[in-house]
Amino acid sequence: MGYKRKRGDGEGEEMEAEDRGRPSFNGTEKRNVILPSMIKNKDKRSKVYAKQKHEKKLEKQKKIKARDAAEKRALELGEEPPQKMIPRTIENTRESDETICRPDDEELFAEIDADEFNPVLRREITPKVLITTCRFNSTRGPAFISELLSVIPNSHYQKRGTYDLKKIVEYATKKDFTSLIVVHTRRREPDALLIIGLPNGPTAHFKLSNLVLRKDIKNHGNPTSHEPELVLNNFTTRLGNRVGRFFQSLFPQEPNFRGRRVVTFHNQRDFIFFRHHRYIFETKESKQSGTKGKESVVGEKVKARLQECGPRFTLKLVTLQHGTFDTKGGEFEWVHKPEMDTSRRRFFL
Known part of the structure; x- marks a missing residue:
């Protein structure tokens, strides 16, 4: 007691x-x-x-x-x-996956050489992107599309009207577009992106969330018309490699580094974070204390920093379909299902 x-x-x-x-x-x-x-x-x-x-x-x-x-x-x-x-995180304790890309995987390189994005990525074709909306547009939809037009070079906007999506695919193919992006909205807010590779696919459906437009970003910068540098992070599996090449096919493969623009697709736990920045180089004076009786030496030091240009949003892959958009007879490469989310340490990209 x-x-x-x-x-x-x-x-x-x-x-x-x-x-x-x-x-x-x-x-x-x-x-x-x-x-x-x-x-x-x-x-x-x-x-x-x-x-x-x-x-x-x-x-x-x-x-x-x-x-x-x-x-x-x-x-x-x-x-x-x-x-x-090394601290234990969900990323470095992920479940082992047989589809993770290896540097010596000859089968993977053979698939890359034969995929639909090869002509664009080998600079045989210049990417040309058509952007449109769903039939019921929202107030933030046009603002988001105008910012996408400033991010993706050689992109064009066309009103949807009452046209069926298959008719738009046929029109874009005849006009030599290499990709079609459809912005879907729900309750006046963009909530999904449908990206279609032309003329032979594939078609990717992404859920869109956490959208922040340029005007809502504090101390944002205004992008120039230079072709941006593209950064793809952490697309490690075969599915991730294919999705990364899909994003890569939207942009020209000759970045203009004088423009100091950077577009980033960062994959973390199968969520793809999109960011758009520009480099800023500033020259500042640095003072160094001298010995006794001598004045301090003043030198110049160049510092680099990033300024966000926007927009900022997050994507999550829902489906990846062979060929162009077809809801009835289309064959799907990959479909996300709720029963796949049984483990927090299982990732697909």
């Missing part, structure tokens, strides 16, 4: 929690752990929690200083520094 004294409001509970760490009458040592949840008084509980949090922070700082000192000591002695601890 632990000794318990009655105090003011909430102090009895604290004394009881403190007594749990004292030795009992039979000589056995009790657990010396005081959890904030053991204390019913709110003020006392918050104080104990703040104290434990501060102690954990100090302990973490000590470990960081000890690790830095060990690395410095190893470098001075010419030895290998201790191996850095």
Whole structure:
């Protein structure tokens, strides 16, 4: 039995929690752990929690200083520094996938040489993109399309009207367009993108979310007409490689680096984040303190930073279909189904 004294409001509970760490009458040592949840008084509980949090922070700082000192000591002695601890994340603990691309995969390179995007990516054909909407457009739809036109070079907008999508595909093919993008809206908000490769497909349906237009981005920049540099991150599987080449076929393969424009498609946990930036190089004076009796030396230092141009949105692949758009007789390469989401560490791109 632990000794318990009655105090003011909430102090009895604290004394009881403190007594749990004292030795009992039979000589056995009790657990010396005081959890904030053991204390019913709110003020006392918050104080104990703040104290434990501060102690954990100090302990973490000590470990960081000890690790830095060990690395410095190893470098001075010419030895290998201790191996850095890699934190466990959902990405680096993903389930093993047989379709992950390998550098020596000859079958993959054979498929790439024979796919539909090869003429554009080999610069045999200049990409030409047609952008249209669904039949029921929204208020934010035209603003989003105008920003897409500024992002994708050699892109054109055509009103949908009452035309069927198959008729639009036929029209775009006759006019030598290489891709067709259809912006779908729901409740006055763009919520999906349908990208069709012309003339032989494929057709990709993406769910669109988290759309932020250029005017809503703080300190945004205005893009120029230069052809942008394209960055594709983390498309590691065969399906991801195919989707990445699909995005790549929308842009010319000769970026104009003088324009300093960068378009990024970053895949993380099968969510594709789209960003549009421009580089800004600034020259700043850097002062260096000189020796005694001498003035400080002033030099110039060039610093680079990124300025976001927008728009900003997130895509998630829903279906990938062979050929052009066909809801009835089309053959699907890949379809996302709810039963696929059984594990948080299973990814497809």
